[in-house]
Amino acid sequence: VLAGLLEERYPGRRFVGLNRGVPGLTTTAMLRTLPDKLQVVRPGLVTIMAGANDYNDQLNGLRPARESLVPAFVSDLRVYKMTRLIFELARSDVKRENGEILFYRHGASKNILYEEPKDEEKITRVTKDLRTNLVEMIRLCRQNGVSVVFVGYIQAIEENAVLSAVAAEEGIPYISTFIHLHERPPGLFGEDGWHPSPAGHRHIAGKIADALGDFWP
Known part of the structure; x- marks a missing residue:
């Protein structure tokens, strides 16, 4: 989707988009596979949308599976x-x-950001690890001569805040895809209410394509 939108916006240029995202991965898991992906794919630009799974108590090992x-x-x-x-x-x-x-x-799992009562110590620990992982991803991309941008979620305020803060500190672009609840058109998400539907993916790709003109390498 993104490659097609970019070719419309930049006539005469050819773009190839590869989706290497894997549902359910935390940034710790992403970081383990990123070096190999950079070496094999050798991209010109990497877009990273990450962080929500880090706050998932089961995916991140904060709560043992049943x-x-x-x-x-x-x-x-x-x-x-x-x-x-x-x-x-x-x-x-x-x-x-x-x-x-x-x-x-x-199975069933919970996002620790929205549990009541909140475990602030756990949230602080996860946020610190998340920030460390994001900074390391940026370092690896730069080391391989690859431009990198962070992309926020459609509906995750606190997770987006971490992404945008790290992006600002490290001097890389942050692209927001967030839509306030009362402004969201229907059909942006799949049945689980979280992962984007095809319409949601088109929305995200459109935001990325619109923003890339400001800092295209």
Whole structure:
């Protein structure tokens, strides 16, 4: 989507966009794979939208996943994993279209920013680690001669505040895609209410394409 929009705005130039985002990753996990991605893809520009999963108490290891009654030597077997996946995908909260899985919710987790009462010590610790990881991502991109911009979420105020603050401190662009709740058109999100729908992705791509003209390398 983004590459097509950029080619419309910059006639005569060719753009290739590669989506290397993986749902559910924290910035710690992203940081482990970023060096290899930079070496393999060798991009001219990297856009990073990150941080929300860091505040997810289960994805970030802040709360252990539900304990299994199945012994470890059984749960490690490939046949067990395949059987479990088949049963998981047969559940009612899996949506398919033409055989493709569009939405899949597994387990339950919470965002510590919105829990009551708030655990301020935990939030402070996660925010510190998040900022450290974001700064390291910028350093790695610069080390590889790659321009980098941070992109905010459509609906995450506190997470966006961390992204924009680090971007300002490090002297890189920050692109806001935020829309206030009462101004959001319908259909921007998938069934989970968080991940963007195709319309949401078009909104994000449009904001990025509009902003790149101010600092295109």
